[in-house]
Amino acid sequence: MTICQSLGDGDGTFAKALTKPAAYGTLVGKFLQETTALEPECGKIIEIGGGYGTLMAALLDVLQPQQISMVDISPTLLEKQRERLHKFPVSFHCSDLFAWLPTLQRQPVDLLILNEIIGDFPTITDLAKNTIINSVNFFRLKPEFANKPALPIAPASLSETELLNEAVRLIATYNLDVNDLPETFNLNYGALLFIERLAQTRVARTFITEHGCDTALPYPFSLFPAIQPIADRNPRQIKLKDHDEYNIRFDHLEQTALALNFKVTRFHLMDLLKVRFDDEINYLLTSQKPVNEEQEIFLEFYEHVAEYQGILLEQ
Numbered sequence: 594m595t596i597c598q599s600l601g602d603g604d605g606t607f608a609k610a611l612t613k614p615a616a617y618g619t620l621v622g623k624f625l626q627e628t629t630a631l632e633p634e635c636g637k638i639i640e641i642g643g644g645y646g647t648l649m650a651a652l653l654d655v656l657q658p659q660q661i662s663m664v665d666i667s668p669t670l671l672e673k674q675r676e677r678l679h680k681f682p683v684s685f686h687c688s689d690l691f692a693w694l695p696t697l698q699r700q701p702v703d704l705l706i707l708n709e710i711i712g713d714f715p716t717i718t719d720l721a722k723n724t725i726i727n728s729v730n731f732f733r734l735k736p737e738f739a740n741k742p743a744l745p746i747a748p749a750s751l752s753e754t755e756l757l758n759e760a761v762r763l764i765a766t767y768n769l770d771v772n773d774l775p776e777t778f779n780l781n782y783g784a785l786l787f788i789e790r791l792a793q794t795r796v797a798r799t800f801i802t803e804h805g806c807d808t809a810l811p812y813p814f815s816l817f818p819a820i821q822p823i824a825d826r827n828p829r830q831i832k833l834k835d836h837d838e839y840n841i842r843f844d845h846l847e848q849t850a851l852a853l854n855f856k857v858t859r860f861h862l863m864d865l866l867k868v869r870f871d872d873e874i875n876y877l878l879t880s881q882k883p884v885n886e887e888q889e890i891f892l893e894f895y896e897h898v899a900e901y902q903g904i905l906l907e908q
């Protein structure tokens with residue numbers, strides 16, 4: 594279950610772990626208004642990969658945009674979104690994000706949301722560090738390679754050689770640090786490519802969250818070994834029921850976005866949600882011994898949410 598689904602409409606047990614229980618989309622809307630100059634009566638907002646439409650339904654409690662679009666690769670989930678959002682004037686588009694992004698080069702958009710979706714984008718796996726570092730050095734010596742634009746096709750359709758070339762191009766162009774990685778590593782190719790293509794659009798602000806592989810917990814949660822996420826910086830495969838995804842190296846996204854002149858704000862989801870920290874939670878996280886079903890749910894929630902980071906890109 595995603596964090597958004599766990600919190601539902603803000604009235605279930607998971608939401609009781611928040612200082613002020615609320616639906617996830619409501620909290621995202623408030624965070625965006627506090628952190629950016631987003632006006633409640635803004636022009637256009639778009640969510641990509643909106644799952645069951647839960648985030649958007651609650652976001653529309655705090656924002657009253659003139660235009661709303663939902664884009665999803667899954668016709669089944671798009672149908673769920675249609676049911677959930679039937680009261681609102683929403684347009685629905687069944688499309689792969691990468692095929693659809695160029696439409697945003699023409700129209701101004703106030704807010705684009707990608708909540709727990711970038712882990713689904715293609716990841717290049719098992720890259721040999723020594724080969725990559727040598728190729729990156731070679732790439733930098735050859736300006737004709739450095740100026741080569743990204744391939745204008747969806748990442749899933751690239752051959753193995755093209756993927757390798759793309760990994761080298763991204764690492765060299767955006768100075769991505771790979772020295773701290775093991776001899777064989779993974780690269781969040783699709784997520785990085787998304788940021789490159791986002792820079793060519795007229796989207797003013799983009800809100801992204803996902804599991805991170807370089808997540809540091811905010812204080813005081815950083816004090817509890819029980820909920821420390823694995824932060825080895827190497828995107829890790831997460832096996833799900835119907836598909837696999839990879840967690841995200843957010844410092845690579847940040848580095849790429851800064852090079853493309855975005856204003857970047859990184860955050861931990863625990864801060865956005867304002868999760869509770871009081872005597873009960875302190876004892877629970879220290880003892881790891883829930884005394885009732887509610888505390889079991891809390892412990893599960895804290896362990897889960899601990900891995901999540903976000904990044905806000907403004908241009």
Ligand SMILES: C[S@@+](CC[C@H](N)C(=O)[O-])C[C@H]1O[C@@H](n2cnc3c(N)ncnc32)[C@H](O)[C@@H]1O
Nearest residue numbers: 595597642643644665666667689690708709710
């Ligand atoms: C893990 S779900 C997250 C759902 C929702 N955002 C949430 O937080 O509950 C990922 C969503 O992204 C959609 N998705 C995955 N890859 C996509 C792509 N390339 N283009 C558009 N939608 C995509 C899936 O169909 C699904 O709706």
